[in-house]
Amino acid sequence: MADLPRLCIFGDSHYACLKQAEVQGLVDVSGVELEYWGHVGGRFRYLEVRDGAVHPLDEFTARRFAKFNAKGRMFLPAAEFDVIHVTGARVYVWRLFHQLLRGMAQGPFLSSGLVRRILTDGLRGQAGYRLAAGLAATGTARVLLSPVAYYTADPDRFADVLAPAIPELIRERVPRFWAILEEVAAEDGIQLLRQPEETVTAGLFTDPAYAVEGHVEKRDFEHRNAAYGALILDRAVRMARQGCGSPVRSAE
Amino acid sequence: MTHPYQTLPEDRFWRTAVAERDALEITGLWKPKHAIARRTRIVTAGSCFAQHFSRALLARRYRWLDFEPGPAGLTPEQRKDYHYGTFSFRTGNIYTPKMLLQWLTWALTEAEPPGEVWEKDGRFYDPFRPGVEPGGFASAEELWTSRRDTLRAIAEAVRGSHVFVFTMGLTEAWQDRATGVEYAVCPGTVAGQFDAGRHVFVNHGFGALMGDMTAALRLMFRANRRLIVLLTVSPVPLTATASGSHVLTATSHSKSLLRAVASELVATQARVDYFPSYEIITHPAYKGRFFAPNLRSVLPEGVDHVMAQFFRDQAAAFGGEVAVAPAPVPAVAAVEEVPEPELTEAEELRCEEEILAAFAPGQRDG
Numbered sequence: 001m002a003d004l005p006r007l008c009i010f011g012d013s014h015y016a017c018l019k020q021a022e023v024q025g026l027v028d029v030s031g032v033e034l035e036y037w038g039h040v041g042g043r044f045r046y047l048e049v050r051d052g053a054v055h056p057l058d059e060f061t062a063r064r065f066a067k068f069n070a071k072g073r074m075f076l077p078a079a080e081f082d083v084i085h086v087t088g089a090r091v092y093v094w095r096l097f098h099q100l101l102r103g104m105a106q107g108p109f110l111s112s113g114l115v116r117r118i119l120t121d122g123l124r125g126q127a128g129y130r131l132a133a134g135l136a137a138t139g140t141a142r143v144l145l146s147p148v149a150y151y152t153a154d155p156d157r158f159a160d161v162l163a164p165a166i167p168e169l170i171r172e173r174v175p176r177f178w179a180i181l182e183e184v185a186a187e188d189g190i191q192l193l194r195q196p197e198e199t200v201t202a203g204l205f206t207d208p209a210y211a212v213e214g215h216v217e218k219r220d221f222e223h224r225n226a227a228y229g230a231l232i233l234d235r236a237v238r239m240a241r242q243g244c245g246s247p248v249r250s251a252e
Numbered sequence: 253m254t255h256p257y258q259t260l261p262e263d264r265f266w267r268t269a270v271a272e273r274d275a276l277e278i279t280g281l282w283k284p285k286h287a288i289a290r291r292t293r294i295v296t297a298g299s300c301f302a303q304h305f306s307r308a309l310l311a312r313r314y315r316w317l318d319f320e321p322g323p324a325g326l327t328p329e330q331r332k333d334y335h336y337g338t339f340s341f342r343t344g345n346i347y348t349p350k351m352l353l354q355w356l357t358w359a360l361t362e363a364e365p366p367g368e369v370w371e372k373d374g375r376f377y378d379p380f381r382p383g384v385e386p387g388g389f390a391s392a393e394e395l396w397t398s399r400r401d402t403l404r405a406i407a408e409a410v411r412g413s414h415v416f417v418f419t420m421g422l423t424e425a426w427q428d429r430a431t432g433v434e435y436a437v438c439p440g441t442v443a444g445q446f447d448a449g450r451h452v453f454v455n456h457g458f459g460a461l462m463g464d465m466t467a468a469l470r471l472m473f474r475a476n477r478r479l480i481v482l483l484t485v486s487p488v489p490l491t492a493t494a495s496g497s498h499v500l501t502a503t504s505h506s507k508s509l510l511r512a513v514a515s516e517l518v519a520t521q522a523r524v525d526y527f528p529s530y531e532i533i534t535h536p537a538y539k540g541r542f543f544a545p546n547l548r549s550v551l552p553e554g555v556d557h558v559m560a561q562f563f564r565d566q567a568a569a570f571g572g573e574v575a576v577a578p579a580p581v582p583a584v585a586a587v588e589e590v591p592e593p594e595l596t597e598a599e600e601l602r603c604e605e606e607i608l609a610a611f612a613p614g615q616r617d618g
Contacts, residue, residue, distance in 0.1 A: 013603030016610035023610070036611070040603040068611040103323040108401045110323050112390040114334055121327060212606070219598075223606050 004033045005082045007240040008141075009233070010054070012041035012128070014088025014148055014222070017212075017229030018236075026230035032240045037076050039064045041090045044127055049134025053077040079140040083243075085236040086135070086190075089128030091147040096122040097177050097204060098161060104173065105165040119180045124188075136189030144239060145185060146193045146232050152221040153205035162202065170203035191239075196231045275538045276557065282565040285518075285525045286480045288415055289572070290314050295340035295413040299347050299421025299486035301529070301550065303338050308559035316340070317413060320405035335384040340413075341405035342398075344381040347422040348456060349464035349513070350434045354380070356471045359406035366433050369395055370444030377443035379435045388443065410475045420465075420514065421486040423456045423506040424495060438494070453494045455506075461513045469521065483514045483526045487533035489548050507534075529558045 009015050015038045021027050022034070037054075039061075046061040047054050054076040056062035062074040078084060096119060103110050123129055129145070136143040151158065178194050185192035201207040210228035212220055262268035263280050270278060288294065294316050296306045309316040322336030331337050335344055346352050358365045370377040375388030376395045381402070389395040410416065426438045429452040440446030456464070472479055485507055493502035507530065514526040533542045533554050540547065542554025567573065 013606040016606040019610035038607070040600055040607065042600050042603070068607060099325045103325065106324075108320070108323060109394075109397045111385060111394050111398055113385055113387055114323070114326075114330070117330055117333070117386075118326070121330065218602065220602050222599075223602065 004031060005240045006033045006080065007035070007236060008076065008081045008084045009034070009036045009038070009087055009236065010076060010084055010135075011038045011087030011089050012044060013038075014224065017224040017226055018087060018233040019229070020226035021229035021233050024226050024230075026226055027233045027237060029233070029237055032237050034237070035070060035073075035081075037065060037069045037073055038087070038089075039068065041088070041128075044090050044131070047127075047131055049131055049137075052079055052138040052140065054131055054135065076135075078135045078138040078143075081141040083144060083236070083240040084132075084135055084141045085144045085146065085232075085240075086128070086132040087146050087232065088148045089131065089145075091123070091126050091128040091132070091145065093123075093147045093177075093181065094150050094204065097174060100177065101166055101169045101173065101204075102163075104169050105163060115177075116180050119177060120184045123181055123184055132190050133188040139189075142239075142243065143190045144193055144236060145190050146195075146236075148222065149195050149210075149224055149228065150200065150204055150206045152208055152211040152215055153201050154208075154216070154221060157221065158205065161204070167203065174203055193232075193235065196235075199228055199231065270537050275541070278537065279561070280565065280568065281528045281531060281561060284527075284566055284569045285522070286415070287570040288314075288482075288566055289570075292415055293317055293413045294415045294417060295319065295409040296417045296419075297339045297341070297343065297346055297352070297409075298417070298419030298484075299488070300345050301421070301484070301486040301488055302417065302419035304550075304555040304559070305417055305419070305484075306337075306339065308555065308562070312559075312563065317409065319409040319412070320402060333386055335381075340409045342381070342384050342402045343406070344384045344436060345421065346418075347420075347436070348425050348434065349420060349461050349468060350425065350456065351380070351436065352418060353464045353468040353471070354434060355403075355406055356410070356468050359403040360410065360471050360475050365399065365403075366428075366431065367392075367396075368428075368433075370439065370442075372443035375443075379439070379444060381436055382442040382444075383436075407475070410472050410479065413476070414478065415480045415482055416472060417482045417484065419484045419486050420510040421488070422490065423461060423509050424490070424493060424502070425454050425456070426451050426494075427454050428452075455495050456509070458509050458512060461509055462516060465513055465517060469517070469524065473523065479523065481524045483517065483524060484528075485510045485514060485530035487530045487542075487550060491548075527562060529562075532558050532561060 009018050015036060019036055022029055043061050043064055046057040048057060049055070056065060056075065066072045066074050076084075100110065100115055100118060124133070132143055132145050135141060182192045182194075195206070199207055199210045206224070206228075208215070210224050212218070212223040212225050215221060215223070257264075290313060292315060294309060294314060296302045296316065306316045318337050318340055320336065320341040322331055322334065322342070326334070326336065335342055338344075343355055346355060357363045365380065368379055369392045370379050370382065372388060375390070376392050377388045378384065378395050378399060385395075385398070389398065425434050427434045429450055434454075438446065439451050469481060472481065489503040490499055490506060493499045495502045495505070497505065511530060517524045518526045532538065533550055542551050542557065543549065544551055
């Protein structure tokens with residue numbers, strides 16, 4: 001057991017679907033030592049990276065995170081893992097993409113340099129991302145990051161998003177947006193993972209097949225089900241098995 | 253009356269107006285021709301000192317207009333770095349009357365700007381505003397598309413404002429020898445390649461400066477019959493001179509000509525006025541107190557004093573409240589301070605539910 005790659009899923013409520021996938025046996029997690037450390041997004045304001053670990057700022061927050069960790073960890077030391085997969089963690093790309101697409105559709109002209117700057121600042125400005133970057137900066141664990149998935153498709157709720165020019169822009173631009181975010185993250189030693197293509201519909205939404213049960217009634221367009229969690233967890237497990245102990249830092 | 257000086261007010265005499273006063277008590281330097289009220293639609297352009305004008309106007313809740321504010325949702329830092337909101341349109345600094353005339357010609361007539369672009373390390377720079385896009389544009393097409401937005405904004409600014417403030421900065425410039433088109437900076441400094449056979453130094457004389465400014469004013473007044481133009485001269489000395497003179501005397505030469513042009517235009521054109529920010533910063537009466545130790549950068553207290561005089565002289569001429577106390581300027585949000593939306597109670601509950609369902613299903617209903 002000691003020789004197995006140690007994988008930690010660190011996230012906000014968006015990491016729950018990964019656990020559900022594991023519990024339901026949708027993913028083969030053999031060959032890794034899997035651990036979860038996380039809590040609701042609101043508590044992420046009370047976290048900081050210090051001395052190579054994510055530390056809660058207060059006892060209450062520490063207990064909340066420890067509650068759902070099998071080892072009762074009050075903090076998350078990067079060096080005790082080979083791979084840390086930051087999941088959700090209040091890192092949103094949808095809003096960034098939508099701001100850019102709307103700007104491109106409405107004008108004025110947005111240069112590619114400014115697009116990169118908006119994406120860079122928008123990613124690095126998110127507290128959850130900075131936690132991931134702080135972990136990566138330790139140079140110990142390999143840090144993967146899956147941002148919060150796109151909102152679940154709902155024509156009524158997101159009708160304005162699909163203004164006439166937007167779908168074409170989504171096709172043209174969103175792949176490049178992801179590529180820029182990947183480059184920025186790589187500069188910070190993070191491997192950013194795109195939302196799996198098969199879960200995306202209309203270019204900028206998550207297929208309702210991956211939404212939590214009763215998402216319309218619950219008005220929950222953010223959380224995902226075990227099927228989605230399985231895709232993310234499977235990817236993380238495979239990467240942990242393949243490349244443990246090789247932090248990503250490309251821009252030195 | 254024995255002679256005309258006998259009845260003049262005290263501000264016409266050096267002793268009473270200057271020598272016997274603390275410099276900060278010198279008043280009435282400007283006798284404005286036109287009232288500028290809070291509702292007056294004001295635009296600004298020109299040399300770097302012009303950007304202080306817009307900040308001061310905004311701080312006092314005057315109606316400074318930005319005709320090229322850039323894409324929605326930019327942070328203050330992004331706007332600053334990409335030169336949105338520095339002037340009323342994204343030209344960067346316009347140093348000379350000739351440059352102003354070029355921009356106005358391209359914006360207000362059928363004339364097209366030259367297709368010339370400057371390349372550096374695979375990036376593309378606009379020869380007429382090379383500093384506005386950090387790192388340059390990705391392609392010449394991007395550059396031209398962006399410039400079209402700027403030309404549209406200039407046209408809207410001229411047509412849609414009441415007061416056009418223009419700060420003249422330099423007489424020295426570099427031009428294309430064949431076309432006479434003037435660049436914002438010397439080719440090869442920011443980008444592009446200097447070619448001694450193609451690029452020629454010019455130091456505009458009084459006649460040329462007057463000609464260019466007069467032509468620029470004609471274009472503006474033709475586009476907007478109600479427009480007032482307020483000229484200032486930048487007090488910031490030259491960074492460097494290619495004139496062959498010492499940079500100090502070259503600065504005097506340049507600023508003196510621009511100052512003379514301003515006075516000549518004020519004297520001959522009813523809709524042109526001059527505000528003496530140049531004198532307030534540079535005159536020996538102020539003993540250089542408004543300059544930083546490099547004797548070039550203007551200190552914030554200098555800008556404050558200049559703008560206080562602006563509003564005081566307006567109030568003295570046209571009545572009304574003196575807008576001297578700047579409103580607090582909102583702090584610029586740093587990247588690490590990007591606000592994140594708070595979770596609502598319902599959202600937080602949903603998040604808890606998801607975690608409980610996954611990790612502690614037994615507690616879900618408890």
